[in-house]
Amino acid sequence: xxxxxxxxxxxxxxxxxxxxxxxxxxxxxxxxxxxxxxxxxxxxxxxxxxxxxxxxxxxxxxxxxxxxxxxxxxxxxxxxxxxxxxxxxxxxxxxxxxxxxxxxxxxxxxxxxxxxxxxxxxxxxxxxxxxxxxxxxxxxxxxxxxxxxxxxxxxxxxxxxxxxxxxxxxxxxxxxxxxxxxxxxxxxxxxxxxxxxxxxxxxxxxxxxxxxxxxxxxxxxxxxxxxxxxxxxxxxxxxxxxxxxxxxxxxxxxxxxxxxxxxxxxxxxxxxxxxxxxxxxxxxxxxxxxxxxxxxxxxxx
Amino acid sequence: xxxxxxxxxxxxxxxxxxxxxxxxxxxxxxxxxxxxxxxxxxxxxxxxxxxxxxxxxxxxxxxxxxxxxxxxxxxxxxxxxxxxxxxxxxxxxxxxxxxxxxxxxxxxxxxxxxxxxxxxxxxxxxxxxxxxxxxxxxxxxxxxxxxxxxxxxxxxxxxxxxxxxxxxxxxxxxxxxxxxxxxxxxxxxxxxxxxxxxxxxxxxxxxxxxxxxxxxxxxxxxxxxxxxxxxxxxxxxxxxxxxxxxxxxxxxxxxxxxxxxxxxxxxxxxxxxxxxxxxxxxxxxxxxxxxxxxxxxxxxx
Numbered sequence: 057x058x059x060x061x062x063x064x065x066x067x068x069x070x071x072x073x074x075x076x077x078x079x080x081x082x083x084x085x086x087x088x089x090x091x092x093x094x095x096x097x098x099x100x101x102x103x104x105x106x107x108x109x110x111x112x113x114x115x116x117x118x119x120x121x122x123x124x125x126x127x128x129x130x131x132x133x134x135x136x137x138x139x140x141x142x143x144x145x146x147x148x149x150x151x152x153x154x155x156x157x158x159x160x161x162x163x164x165x166x167x168x169x170x171x172x173x174x175x176x177x178x179x180x181x182x183x184x185x186x187x188x189x190x191x192x193x194x195x196x197x198x199x200x201x202x203x204x205x206x207x208x209x210x211x212x213x214x215x216x217x218x219x220x221x222x223x224x225x226x227x228x229x230x231x232x233x234x235x236x237x238x239x240x241x242x243x244x245x246x247x248x249x250x251x252x253x254x255x256x257x258x259x260x261x262x263x264x265x266x267x268x269x270x271x272x273x274x275x276x277x278x279x280x281x282x283x284x285x286x287x288x289x290x291x292x293x294x295x296x297x298x299x300x301x302x303x304x305x306x307x308x309x310x311x312x313x314x315x316x317x318x319x320x321x322x323x324x325x326x327x328x329x330x331x332x333x334x335x336x337x338x339x340x341x342x343x344x345x346x347x348x349x350x351x352x353x354x355x356x357x
Numbered sequence: 358x359x360x361x362x363x364x365x366x367x368x369x370x371x372x373x374x375x376x377x378x379x380x381x382x383x384x385x386x387x388x389x390x391x392x393x394x395x396x397x398x399x400x401x402x403x404x405x406x407x408x409x410x411x412x413x414x415x416x417x418x419x420x421x422x423x424x425x426x427x428x429x430x431x432x433x434x435x436x437x438x439x440x441x442x443x444x445x446x447x448x449x450x451x452x453x454x455x456x457x458x459x460x461x462x463x464x465x466x467x468x469x470x471x472x473x474x475x476x477x478x479x480x481x482x483x484x485x486x487x488x489x490x491x492x493x494x495x496x497x498x499x500x501x502x503x504x505x506x507x508x509x510x511x512x513x514x515x516x517x518x519x520x521x522x523x524x525x526x527x528x529x530x531x532x533x534x535x536x537x538x539x540x541x542x543x544x545x546x547x548x549x550x551x552x553x554x555x556x557x558x559x560x561x562x563x564x565x566x567x568x569x570x571x572x573x574x575x576x577x578x579x580x581x582x583x584x585x586x587x588x589x590x591x592x593x594x595x596x597x598x599x600x601x602x603x604x605x606x607x608x609x610x611x612x613x614x615x616x617x618x619x620x621x622x623x624x625x626x627x628x629x630x631x632x633x634x635x636x637x638x639x640x641x642x643x644x645x646x647x648x649x650x651x652x653x654x655x656x657x658x
Contacts, residue, residue, distance in 0.1 A: 116530050143637075193586045254573055256585040260592045262628060263564060264602055267646040270624040271556055272650035281654040283514055284557040285494045289560045294588040295651050299644035303637050310632045317629050321622055323571040331611045336444075336604050341649040343600035346398060346566040349573035350596050353582040 071096040071232055076133040077119065078103045078148055080110060082191060083165045084139030085103050085118040085204025091205040091235035092117075102201075104140075113201035118135040122201045127155040130231045135229060138164040144171055144306035149179035156183045161226040163188045165254065167301070169246035170307035176219075189261065190216045192239060193257075199298055210238035217246040254312040259320060261302055262313065264295040372397040373532055377434040378420065379404045381411060384466045384493060386419040386505025387438030391538035393418075394507040395436055403502075404430050405441075414502035428456040436530060439465040444605035446473055450480035457484045462527040464489045467555065468602070470518045470547035472609035486524045489531040490547065491517045493540060493553070500599055511539035518547040555613040560621060561604055563614065565596040 063113045072091065079083040080102040091097040102119035103126070104110050123129030130136050130152045138145055156162065166172045169189050176187045193213045213242060214234045218227055231241050244252075266356060271280050306313060330338040368656055373392065378385040381403040392398040404418035404427070405411050414420045424430030431437050432451050446467060457463065462485060467473045470490050477488045494514045509596050510536060513536045519528050532542050543554075631639040 100552075151602055157460075181523040192583065200612070212586070215584070224507050252577075252584050255581050256589050257602050260568060260589055262593060263568065263625075265644050266624045266628055267561060267564065267621065268647035268651050269643050270621060271422060272646060276553075277650070280553055281557050281650070283494060283516070284654070285513070288557050288561055289567060289655075290591045290594045291652055293591045295644075295647045297588075297620050297639045297644075299648055302644050303641040306632060306640050307635060309634065314629055314632050317625060320571060322569065323567045324564075324618060324622060327567055328615055329617050331607060331618075334608060334611065336608050339607050340600045342570050343566050343596075343598075345573060346569035346596045347598070348577070348598055349582070350569050350593055353585070354590075 067142065070230070071236065072100045072134045074101065074135075076101050076123065076129045076136045078129075078138045078152075079140030079144075080113045080119055080201045081139060082199050082203045082208070083114060083138055085116075085201045086194075086206065086208035087137055087139065087165070087192075087233075087237060089204050089206040089208060090119050091233060093210070094236040096236045098232065101129055101133075109201050113204075116202060116204070118201050118204050127152050130155050130160060131157050133153065133157065133160050135233065136160060136162045138162065138166070141298075141301045141304045142166045142168055142171060142308050143300070146175040146179060149175055153180050153183060156180075159186070161186045161229050163190050163230045165190065167191060167257070167305050168308045169215075169249045173217065173219060173246050173267050184219075185194070185221045186226040188216060188218060188222060188226050188235065189246065189312065190214060190230055191253070192234065192237075193253075202315075203273045207238070209234070212239055213215075214239040214241045215248050215249055216241060216243045218243060231343055250309050250312050254309055254316045258305055258313050259316040260311055261294050261297060261318070262306065262317065264292050268292050268295045286295070286319050361512050370398050372530070372537065373399070373435045375400045375402065375403065375434045375547050377424065377430045377437045379407045379430075379437065379453075380441030380445075381414045381420055381502045381505075382440060382507070383404050383494065383500050383504045385438055386414060386417075386502045387495075387507065387509035388438055388440065388466070388493075388538060389419050390505050390507040391510060392472075392534060395537040396536045399535065402430055402434075408544050409489070414505075417503060417505070419502050419505050427453050431456050431461060432458050434458065434461050435608050436511075437461060437463045438532065439463065439467070442599075442602045442605045443467045443469055443472060443609050444601070450476055452480050454484060457481075457487075460487070462487045462489065462530050464491050464531045466491065466493055466589050468492060470516075470608045472518060472610040474518065482523050485520075486522045487519060487527040488521060489519060489527050491515060491526070491531055491535065492550065493535065493538075494554075494558075508539070512541055515540040515542045516550055517542060517544045518550050519623050520543060555610055555617045558607055558619040559610055559614050562595050563607065563618065564600060564621070566603070569593050569596045617645050619650060 069206055088100045100119045101121045101123040102110050102113055103123050110122045128197045164172055172189050176184060180187050192209055194208050234241055271277055376398045378389055389401045401410050401420045402422050402424040403414050404424050411423045443484060451554055461500050465473055473490050493510055495509050572578055
């Protein structure tokens, strides 16, 4: 055994020899840092659109090298993580497919899963059985390699949506890697994933963007913002998220998000009816049920 | 000059000899603590529904005594602050009106102003010209006397909505008291106040309550909450607010809140049209305008 190899959680051999990260931002970069901190990876190469970001990633010790091309990035990689916005996923899959090694496992960190699975079926051909669709649920209001941190995923949920043809070895590797990052891993089907995330993540983002957009467009927008306080700041925090990323999520999951919007608009119509009727008891009941549900959630979180 | 009097910012005489606080919660209690910290009040008496809360307020040094009745509370008070939910305001005004001293100034801390002004006109009779409607805009997710802190109002906005018949001396006293609490004071009419607050506070609260209520009522509510993350937590923080307080605000400002809800639902309909059309450019434009407006706000806040 070579004593200069990184410390390892299993038998002194790192789980992953070479990791290739496509999209070295908050998620991809934090995955690399967490695996390095766990001694679970020997070498990390990065690929991305912005050379400045990749240089910053090297300077911060997030990646060890920038791959010269896709072949050098993935041919001898044990694991390839696709961590760019979902809108770029198909093109990158098509680019790497011809170069993927016979045992290279591919995974992703996309916020939607039905579309990613469909893209993998279309583009990954021979490597499809070694593709493991996954979604680490971790806050992402900051972005870029310099925002990456080894503890970003600790205690958070990872959802894997494996396909029928997935090789058990590939699934195990991806599960083990994210568990070493501190995540709680569950599996579900891609359809369920996209519905659940539409409810608790995609819909709230749309609602928050909508409020800020609507108020900012008014003639007295500046007065309104000048008198907004802490409640408004927290409600709209997610309206500070990346427009590009959320455009892609909304496009790829739009049928479900439209369903969610309709359910939500129906709830608003019910509340409006209570307001119009001056039904204080009814309003207080809605508010109290919401507060209690949220407090229960916080208490077991 | 009596040397045992508290230190004072003006000529050694406290701005307020006796302050009576009705509703010794987060807002009323913090007002008392801030004025004490500024050496601007000699004595604070408290009145409230819960004896336990008043005892806790004495123990915490928020108030000096519990008034035995309304007459003892207000007859010789320089300032009476009404800091209970708006729904109780009318009853309390009717109770204290017969006992108010000839120079006693009355103010409130209600979140809505048209209704408070109307109640004052109905109930305060001879003291109406010494009533100064005001609204300190300060976060209030915690409640009760023990949540009070002297620095709650520092740097925040106070909105005063004075009526035509308001005595200049009364207006000056209320303005000076809140300025000593560290607030930035502006005046506007009650109608404008209620419209602005509906946009940046009342509507977001309704939207946040609505989301939590709608999701909690679903068969898979527990699964949904179990996979909610930090964005959901912040978006729904205001759904942890007091249902009683928000019932009262919604009832008293319901015409304006219904207007706001309709504008918001129209915005959601526009976003839904972009989703249905698969208009990625349009979605990204909405999201980017919202993000940029929010970032501008944060940068000058």
